[in-house]
Amino acid sequence: MSKREIILETAARLFATQGFEATTTIQITREAGVTEPLLYYHFKGKDDLFTRIIASTFSEYFSCIDKLEKKPDSPFEQIRKLIELQYDISEKMPDEVQLVANACPARLNDPEDICAGNVREYRRRLLGFLTRSILEGTRSGEFEQVPVEETAIMILSVIPSCRGMTDQIFLLINWSANGKGKTSADKWRTEKRAKLAAHRAETFVGRKQPEFGL
Numbered sequence: 001m002s003k004r005e006i007i008l009e010t011a012a013r014l015f016a017t018q019g020f021e022a023t024t025t026i027q028i029t030r031e032a033g034v035t036e037p038l039l040y041y042h043f044k045g046k047d048d049l050f051t052r053i054i055a056s057t058f059s060e061y062f063s064c065i066d067k068l069e070k071k072p073d074s075p076f077e078q079i080r081k082l083i084e085l086q087y088d089i090s091e092k093m094p095d096e097v098q099l100v101a102n103a104c105p106a107r108l109n110d111p112e113d114i115c116a117g118n119v120r121e122y123r124r125r126l127l128g129f130l131t132r133s134i135l136e137g138t139r140s141g142e143f144e145q146v147p148v149e150e151t152a153i154m155i156l157s158v159i160p161s162c163r164g165m166t167d168q169i170f171l172l173i174n175w176s177a178n179g180k181g182k183t184s185a186d187k188w189r190t191e192k193r194a195k196l197a198a199h200r201a202e203t204f205v206g207r208k209q210p211e212f213g214l
Helices: 003-018 025-032 036-042 048-069 075-092 094-103 114-140 150-156 160-164 166-176 184-206
Strands: none
Touching: 003 025, 003 094, 025 036, 025 048, 025 114, 048 075, 048 094, 075 114, 075 166, 094 150, 094 160, 114 150
């Protein structure tokens, strides 16, 4: 990992755990093991660090959405994988996700802020993805005839809460990754996560069950 990446990773962790205002560039450099001049060689300061972290976090998420859209899955699987993606991102980028959750809500009133623009794009991308999946599912007969736009908005509104489900599964997944491979507990959480995502998707779209003759 380069010094630049170490600085970004350290800044994300400190911003997420103790807040943007409470974090200083001196603290970032000390914990990153670099000098302050080196930080300012790569970045303009704290605001620049924050902007780059937020931008890269949303960019990673949008890249995952692009990959989902290219997969030839059924409408139900598309929605299930979208819900499961929330866990994947939280596991992969725990500090960055926590920073977005903590810092962005207070910045949404400024249309020029990095958070506001990305949250607007997040909403646009997810609503489009959900609307297309639900419409395809209702047309093919996989889903009940649910109201498409209203159902898409409803799923979008609860997607963030998928991180805080039974037994605080978000926290379990978020902090369990240690880079040493999957433990049996990690495997259980992964299976639990997939089942939970499927249950959430099925609750909203009312996937039809196959009929069996006598």
